[in-house]
Amino acid sequence: MALLTAPPTPPTPPAVVMPRLSSILRHAVPRVLEAMVMPVATFYAGMIVAGIPGGLAAAVAWVYGGAAWRLWRRTEVPGSVLLAAVMITVRVVLAVVFDDPKWFFLIPTMGVFCASATFLCTVGTRRPMAQRVAADLVPLPEHVERHPLMRRFFVRQSLVWGCAQLVNGAFTLWMLLHETLSTFLLVRTAGVAVLLGGTALASILDFRRTLGALQFRA
Structure with a gap:
């Protein structure tokens, strides 16, 4: 009679380790600087030297230069850089089509709408934009x-x-069309800081909750 043997034990899934905050910051800060801070900084530097066309050229050179450098090295272009490239492209197209100083403020707003569409349109794809970022x-x-x-x-x-x-984008556009420039700069800056800051905090809490659920299931 054949000896009864116990069924093989299924492999234990690897444990989920919560990344340390210092590790997250070391990884995230350079990417935030490259994709979010430096395009704005190069834009204003170029605008001081050569006006709005110079600012747009400087921002485009920074964003597309970073993407081209990665393609040349055959490395993946980060999602944050792709978003920055999309927004810069929209600004340049509108700046060429409309020769009016007010588009200096409207162009970034159109870029915000474009970023919104990028997130929403990738929800059903294999790799949503939030995953890339x-x-x-x-x-x-x-x-x-x-x-x-x-x-x-x-x-x-x-x-x-x-x-x-x-x-x-909707709030910014409404403020720009219905309020004075000084009111727009003050209220819009404060309102967007609260909106995006609150969204970022909610995302961090959701991330920690999700990792906690993964650790519980591991």
Whole structure:
């Protein structure tokens, strides 16, 4: 009679380790500077030297130069750089079509709408935009990134940030068309800071909750 043997034990899934805040910051800060801070800084530097056309040229050179450098090295272009490239492209197209100083303020608003569309249109794709941006900012193990809980997190965050940027663009456009420039600069800056700051805080809390659920299931 054949001896009864116990069924093989299924492999234990790798443990989910919460990244340290210092590690997240070291990884995220250079990407935030490259894709969000430096395009604005180069724009204003170029505008001081050569006016609005010079500012646009400087910002385009920075963003597309970074993307071209990665393509030349055959490395992946981060999602944050892709978003910056989309927004810069919209600004340049509108600046060429409309020869009016007011488009200096409207161009970034159109870029915000474009960023919103980028998040929302990738919700149903294999890799939502929130997942690409998260990979730039917070390095995660491949088995964690592909987990169904994380997949739902990335879809949820693409919706959240798409809607937040849509509200940002609509609010900015309404203020620009209905208020004086001084009121626009003051109220819009404060309002957008509250909106995007609150959205970022909610995203961080959702991220920690999702990782906590993964650790519980591991």
